[in-house]
Amino acid sequence: MTTTTDESRRHIRQLRAQADKLAADAEHAASTAERTRLQRRAEQLESDSDQESMMAAGDIYPAQ
Numbered sequence: 001m002t003t004t005t006d007e008s009r010r011h012i013r014q015l016r017a018q019a020d021k022l023a024a025d026a027e028h029a030a031s032t033a034e035r036t037r038l039q040r041r042a043e044q045l046e047s048d049s050d051q052e053s054m055m056a057a058g059d060i061y062p063a064q
Contacts, residue, residue: 008056012049019045 019042026038 005056008052012053012056015045015049015052019043019049 022038022042022045026035026042029035029038
């Protein structure tokens, strides 16, 4: 049986993996606009994973 904590950890890992892939894709993007778009999306996913991680640890509460 999977606990909520395990599911949260798995989701955080997935967000970070997606962010890493987008950052790598950004390095190889042909256009500056595409590179910027991918970098911003990667940064947003990193931020989301950090926030979710802190929420799971009880360090912060979700925005209302």
